[in-house]
Amino acid sequence: MTPEESFLRSILDSPDDDDIVLIFADWLEDEDDPRANLLRNHQGLEERFEFCGDREISIRRNRELVISRETNRPLALIRSQHNNQEQLFRASCAIWEEAGVFARCSHPCLLPLEHLGFDRGSCFYAQRWVEAHSLDAVVSQLVEAEELENQLPLDQRARLFLKVANAIQHVHSQGLIHGNFGPHAVMLEPDLESLLVVDWSHAILEGKNYSQVREQALFGGNINCLPPEQIVATDPPTSYVGRDIYGLGVTLYLMLTGRFPYQGDNLLNIIFSMRYGDPPRPTELVSTVPIELEAICLKCMHTDPEQRYPSVQSLIEDLHLYLAGEWEMPLEPNAITKILRWCRSFLPGARNS
Numbered sequence: 001m002t003p004e005e006s007f008l009r010s011i012l013d014s015p016d017d018d019d020i021v022l023i024f025a026d027w028l029e030d031e032d033d034p035r036a037n038l039l040r041n042h043q044g045l046e047e048r049f050e051f052c053g054d055r056e057i058s059i060r061r062n063r064e065l066v067i068s069r070e071t072n073r074p075l076a077l078i079r080s081q082h083n084n085q086e087q088l089f090r091a092s093c094a095i096w097e098e099a100g101v102f103a104r105c106s107h108p109c110l111l112p113l114e115h116l117g118f119d120r121g122s123c124f125y126a127q128r129w130v131e132a133h134s135l136d137a138v139v140s141q142l143v144e145a146e147e148l149e150n151q152l153p154l155d156q157r158a159r160l161f162l163k164v165a166n167a168i169q170h171v172h173s174q175g176l177i178h179g180n181f182g183p184h185a186v187m188l189e190p191d192l193e194s195l196l197v198v199d200w201s202h203a204i205l206e207g208k209n210y211s212q213v214r215e216q217a218l219f220g221g222n223i224n225c226l227p228p229e230q231i232v233a234t235d236p237p238t239s240y241v242g243r244d245i246y247g248l249g250v251t252l253y254l255m256l257t258g259r260f261p262y263q264g265d266n267l268l269n270i271i272f273s274m275r276y277g278d279p280p281r282p283t284e285l286v287s288t289v290p291i292e293l294e295a296i297c298l299k300c301m302h303t304d305p306e307q308r309y310p311s312v313q314s315l316i317e318d319l320h321l322y323l324a325g326e327w328e329m330p331l332e333p334n335a336i337t338k339i340l341r342w343c344r345s346f347l348p349g350a351r352n353s
Contacts, residue, residue, distance in 0.1 A: 003027070008092050008123070012085070015121035018042045034103040038116035045119040049077060049126070065129055068114075075114060079124035092123035094201035099125040101200040105174050109167035109197050132187035132196060136254060139183070143258035152192060155323075157255045158293065160188075160195060162319045164251060167197045168244055169312040177204040177240040181247030182225030183254045204240050223267060224260045225250045228274050228303050242305035245312060249300025256293060257285045261301065278303075292322050 001009070007024040014020055021042055028036035049066035052074075064077045078098075080091035102113045102125070115126035142148040152160075164186055168178060178185065179202035187196040227246035253261050261279030264270035273279075282289040282297060296318055302308045309315040321327035 004096065005093060008096060009089060011118050012089055012092060012121040015118070021118060033100070035100060035113075035116055038103070038113060041115075041117065043117070045077075045079075045124065048115060048117075049075070066126065068126075074129040075126040076111075076129045077115075077124060077126045079119070080122045088122065092121075095123045095125065097203050098200040099123075100205075101171065101176055101203045102127065104176065105171055107167050107170045109163060109195060110171075111196060130187070130189065130196060132189045134184050135186035135188050135195070135251065136183040136260075138188045138192075139254055139258055148258055152255075154256075154288070154290070156192070158319070158323060160193075161248075161252050161255055162316065162323070163195060164197065165248060165312055165316050165319060168248065169316055171197075172241065172244070172312055175205060178202070178244050178247070179204045179240055180222060180225070181244045181251070182222050183251045184222050184225070185247075186251065223270055224262065226274075227301075227305065229305060231271055231274055241311065242308055245300050245308050245315065246305075248312070248315065249297050249308075252293070252297040252300065253279070253282060256282045256289045256297060259285070290322075292327055296322065 007020070007027070010020050011017075011024070021039055025036045025039040028039065048069060050069060052065040052067060064079075066075050066077045067073070068075055078095060080088055080095050082088040082091055099113060099116050102110060103116070106112065111127040111130070113125055113127060115124070117124060139148065139152075142151050168181065171178065178197070178200065180199060181197075185197060185199040187198050189195065225247045227243055230243065250261060262270050262273040262277075264273055279301070282294045283291060296315070300308055300315065309318075318327055
């Protein structure tokens with residue numbers, strides 16, 4: 001158990017002892033952790049917020065609309081709530097790590113922390129309330145209404161994806177990894193231009209030694225966005241960067257095609273497809289997808305982590321070149337043949353040849 005987990009366990013076991021929280025804050029200050037000052041306000045939930053009853057329930061935690069009693073502003077409250085003490089501890093650990101990302105990073109696609117604390121042993125934090133929906137939900141609705149191209153033209157989707165990649169790169173530059181990235185972790189605001197990157201409960205600090213409890217949590221996540229090596233992994237990888245890059249590829253795939261790469265009637269079928277098959281190329285599903293974007297997408301999702309982009313920054317560089325019309329697609333073996341075949345598919349009678 002890490003020192004932070006020991007403090008979290010003690011706070012959970014002694015929910016009325018404010019001294020433990022203050023000692024924790026002092027320890028965090030010695031560690032140069034920006035969460036220290038936020039913890040020194042030891043007011044409980046009822047003292048800080050007026051509850052509005054609007055709650056979005058997720059697997060790990062609740063997102064609730066509250067009003068700050070100090071500023072009278074609407075905020076999103078995220079807190080750990082479980083009847084089982086061990087589950088409450090695990091959820092508090094996840095929320096604590098998630099709050100660490102927002103405390104360490106400053107980016108337009110990341111909401112800053114406004115509150116952080118403990119109430120009856122449960123960890124919570126609060127941020128500005130934003131009306132937004134997950135990217136996968138928005139794309140699904142637009143595809144169903146046959147409005148994807150009208151509401152989100154291809155160039156706009158490419159630029160939105162660049163915003164997402166920039167946010168992930170910023171976090172990586174701070175030594176942090178998302179760890180569970182995918183379209184479910186992108187919240188798109190109603191203008192379809194502004195977005196936020198969320199769901200940092202699997203966040204990883206590169207180089208940090210995690211306890212067995214934390215390592216087990218890191219192996220979870222959205223199954224559609226886990227890289228193949230994660231499905232069969234028995235040991236933690238030496239670096240988690242490739243996991244985020246794979247999730248970026250899945251996000252771009254969904255934005256280009258309107259669906260996830262691997263399909264199945266149940267979880268086992270999806271895992272089997274990921275382990276033993278390749279997804280359809282985006283151009284096989286949507287013929288108007290530019291082959292340059294397809295190449296970028298598939299490089300992110302390569303089954304061999306060593307063949308993916310070495311960093312998000314290198315992905316961003318290719319995106320900038322594509323948007324400027326300057327990117328030259330690297331030719332793999334037989335790539336010329338594939339391109340010629342793709343071009344010939346548009347000739348009259350090509351489908352019958």
